[in-house]
Amino acid sequence: MIGTTTVAISGGGPAGVLLGLLLARQGVEVTVLEKHADFLRDFRGDTVHPSTQLILQELGLLEEFQGIVRGRIGGVDFGTSDGPLVRADLARVHPRHPFHEIALAPQWDLLDLLVRHANQYPTFGIVMEAETTDALFAAGSVRGVRYRKDGRDHELRAVLTIDAEGRGSGLRESIGTELLRFGVPIDVLWFRVPRLPDDASDLRGVLGHGGVVVAINREDYWQIALLVRKGSADEVRAAGLPTFRQRVGSIAPWLQGRLDAIDDWDQVKLLSVAIERLRRWSAPGILAIGDAAHTMSPVGGVGINLAVADAVATSNLLGPSLLRAQRDPGRFAKTLNPALLERVQRRRGAATAITQRIQVAAQNRIIEMVDSPEDRRLTPPAPVRMLLQSVAAQAVPRVFAYGLRPERVALRPQDEVAARAKAPVS
Numbered sequence: 102m103i104g105t106t107t108v109a110i111s112g113g114g115p116a117g118v119l120l121g122l123l124l125a126r127q128g129v130e131v132t133v134l135e136k137h138a139d140f141l142r143d144f145r146g147d148t149v150h151p152s153t154q155l156i157l158q159e160l161g162l163l164e165e166f167q168g169i170v171r172g173r174i175g176g177v178d179f180g181t182s183d184g185p186l187v188r189a190d191l192a193r194v195h196p197r198h199p200f201h202e203i204a205l206a207p208q209w210d211l212l213d214l215l216v217r218h219a220n221q222y223p224t225f226g227i228v229m230e231a232e233t234t235d236a237l238f239a240a241g242s243v244r245g246v247r248y249r250k251d252g253r254d255h256e257l258r259a260v261l262t263i264d265a266e267g268r269g270s271g272l273r274e275s276i277g278t279e280l281l282r283f284g285v286p287i288d289v290l291w292f293r294v295p296r297l298p299d300d301a302s303d304l305r306g307v308l309g310h311g312g313v314v315v316a317i318n319r320e321d322y323w324q325i326a327l328l329v330r331k332g333s334a335d336e337v338r339a340a341g342l343p344t345f346r347q348r349v350g351s352i353a354p355w356l357q358g359r360l361d362a363i364d365d366w367d368q369v370k371l372l373s374v375a376i377e378r379l380r381r382w383s384a385p386g387i388l389a390i391g392d393a394a395h396t397m398s399p400v401g402g403v404g405i406n407l408a409v410a411d412a413v414a415t416s417n418l419l420g421p422s423l424l425r426a427q428r429d430p431g432r433f434a435k436t437l438n439p440a441l442l443e444r445v446q447r448r449r450g451a452a453t454a455i456t457q458r459i460q461v462a463a464q465n466r467i468i469e470m471v472d473s474p475e476d477r478r479l480t481p482p483a484p485v486r487m488l489l490q491s492v493a494a495q496a497v498p499r500v501f502a503y504g505l506r507p508e509r510v511a512l513r514p515q516d517e518v519a520a521r522a523k524a525p526v527s
C-alpha cells in the first residue's frame with residue numbers, strides 16, 4: 102500500500118513522538134512509525150531534566166506530567182568509598198531557572214502522555230508495529246520510507262523523512278555519512294534494590310576500587326547502576342552473584358544487607374555504553390535527530406533531554422517551511438531545500454559535541470581511578486576537593502541538567518495573537 106504524509110518520522114521514542122506532536126500542533130501532517138506494539142521498556146532513560154520540564158510547561162502539559170512523576174532529585178552527592186566529595190544543589194546551580202529538580206518519570210508514561218496529547222491534532226498519526234525497512238529515493242533525494250506492518254510491505258511518501266530510530270538506527274545509512282565513535286571505557290550493569298524510608302533522597306554516586314555505584318531514588322526502590330570497565334561484564338558474571346554483591350557492597354556500604362534481593366542474573370541488565378555521532382545529520386530529504394544522530398553515554402542522564410531539545414529545534418526551524426511545502430500539489434516530486442535541514446545540526450551540533458566531550462572526560466577519569474591500586478586513597482587532597490566543589494559541582498550539573506543550549510518552543514501565529522490579546526493596553 103502507498104500512503105502520503107508531509108513528514109514521515111521513523112521511531113516513536115522521545116525525539117520522534119515529541120517532534121510529531123510539535124509539527125502537528127503547527128498544522129503539519131506527520132506520521133510516526135514505531136516498530137513496537139507499545140512503549141514499555143525497562144531501564145530506559147527517565148530522567149526528565151529542568152530543561153525538558155520547561156518545554157512541557159510551554160506546551161501546557163506540566164500538570165499532567167506531574168501525575169506520572171515517580172521521584173524527584175534536587176541534588177547530587179558524589180563521593181568515594183573513603184567519604185563524601187562534592188555536592189550539587191540544583192537550586193544553587195541555576196537559581197533563576199523555574200525548575201530545580203530532575204523528575205523521574207517512566208519513559209513509557211511520558212510517551213503515552215505525548216501521544217495522547219498529539220492525537221488531538223488532526224494532522225498527527227502514529228502507526229504502531231510498523232517497522233521501517235529502508236528509505237525511498239528519487240532523483241538523489243529521500244522521499245519517504247518503506248515499512249513492514251502485518252506481514253506486508255508499505256510505502257509512505259513524504260516531503261521530509263526523520264530518522265528518530267535511536268542508537269541502532271538502520272535508516273541513518275541513507276544519510277551516507279561517517280559514524281564517529283568515541284572511546285568509551287565503561288559498561289553499565291543496572292539493577293534494583295529496596296529503598297528504606299530513612300534513606301536519603303538525592304542521587305548518590307560512589308567511586309570505589311572495582312567500579313562506580315550510582316543510586317537513583319525511585320521512591321520504593323533504588324535503581325542502581327554499576328559502572329565497570331568496558332567488556333568486563335562477562336567476567337563479573339563468571340565470578341558469581343556473591344562476589345558481585347560483595348563488590349557493590351564494598352563500594353557503597355550503605356547498600357549492604359539489601360543486596361540479597363539480587364538472587365538471579367536476570368535481575369541485572371547490561372547497557373553497552375556508546376558515545377557516537379553522525380558527522381552529518383542530514384542529506385537531501387532526510388534528517389536524523391536524537392540518539393540516531395548522537396548516542397549519549399548515561400553519564401548525566403542527558404539522552405532524553407537532548408532528544409527533546411533536537412525535536413524542539415527541528416520543529417522551530419523547519420515547521421513554517423514544511424507548512425508552505427504542504428500546500429504545494431507537486432511536493433512529492435520536489436526536494437526540500439537541504440540547507441534548511443543543515444540548520445538543525447548547526448544549532449544543536451556544538452552543544453551535543455561538547456556534552457559528549459565532557460562525558461568522555463568524566464568516564465576516562467572514573468576508570469583511571471577505579472583501576473588504581475587498592476591501597477591508593479581515592480579522595481583527592483583538600484585543595485583539589487575545594488576546586489571540585491566550587492567548579493565541577495556547579496558547572497557540570499548545569500550543563501547536564503539545564504543544557505548548554507536550551508530550546509524554547511516557538512510561538513505559533515495563533516499563540517502570538519492570543520498573547521497580544523492578553524497584553525495590557527498601554
Ligand SMILES: Cc1cc2nc3c(=O)[nH]c(=O)nc-3n(C[C@H](O)[C@H](O)[C@H](O)COP(=O)(O)OP(=O)(O)OC[C@H]3O[C@@H](n4cnc5c(N)ncnc54)[C@H](O)[C@@H]3O)c2cc1C
Nearest residue numbers: 112114115116136146232233266267391392402403404405
Ligand atoms: C538502559 C538505558 C538507560 C538509559 N538511561 C537514561 C537516563 O537515565 N536518562 C536519559 O536521559 N537517558 C537515558 N538513556 C538514553 C535515552 O533512553 C535515550 O537517549 C533516548 O531515549 C533517546 O531518544 P530517541 O527518541 O532519540 O531514541 P529511542 O528512545 O531509542 O527511540 C527510538 C525508537 O525508534 C524505534 N525504532 C527503532 N528502529 C525502528 C524502525 N526500523 N522502524 C520503526 N521504529 C523503530 C524504537 O523501537 C524506539 O521506540 C538510557 C538508555 C538506555 C538504553
